[in-house]
Amino acid sequence: MGESADEVEIAPAEGAHPTLLFGVVPEEKSGKNRLHLDFVPDDQAAEVERLLRMGATRADAGQHDVPWVVLADPEGNEFCVLAARPS
Numbered sequence: 001m002g003e004s005a006d007e008v009e010i011a012p013a014e015g016a017h018p019t020l021l022f023g024v025v026p027e028e029k030s031g032k033n034r035l036h037l038d039f040v041p042d043d044q045a046a047e048v049e050r051l052l053r054m055g056a057t058r059a060d061a062g063q064h065d066v067p068w069v070v071l072a073d074p075e076g077n078e079f080c081v082l083a084a085r086p087s
Contacts (some may be wrong), residue, residue, distance in 0.1 A: 029076040037079040044069065044083045051081065 011019035041047035048069050052058075059072040068080045 024075075033077055038068070038082055039079065040082045040085060042084050044081055048081050 006024040007021060009019055009021045011017070039047070048071065051071055055074045056071040057074075059070045059078045061070045061078055063070055068082045070078055070080055072078050
């Protein structure tokens with residue numbers, strides 16, 4: 001994973017592609033996300049707690065009784081943490 005003051009890149013340890021690069025922009029979020037990410041960890045509860053410790057917050061996107069958790073990054077961009085898929 002590469003990091004600088006204004007961007008974070010998530011990549012496999014081997015440097016294979018694709019990667020995800022997140023860049024900081026000066027404008028505040030003003031509407032719905034243009035891109036929505038869903039993450040599927042092995043342990044949903046542990047991953048949600050880890051993300052909350054890193055600065056994510058719980059978000060209300062109108063969900064009710066659903067098996068995923070909606071979070072927002074520190075700039076307000078929502079993403080979901082799904083339950084692990086059966087193997």
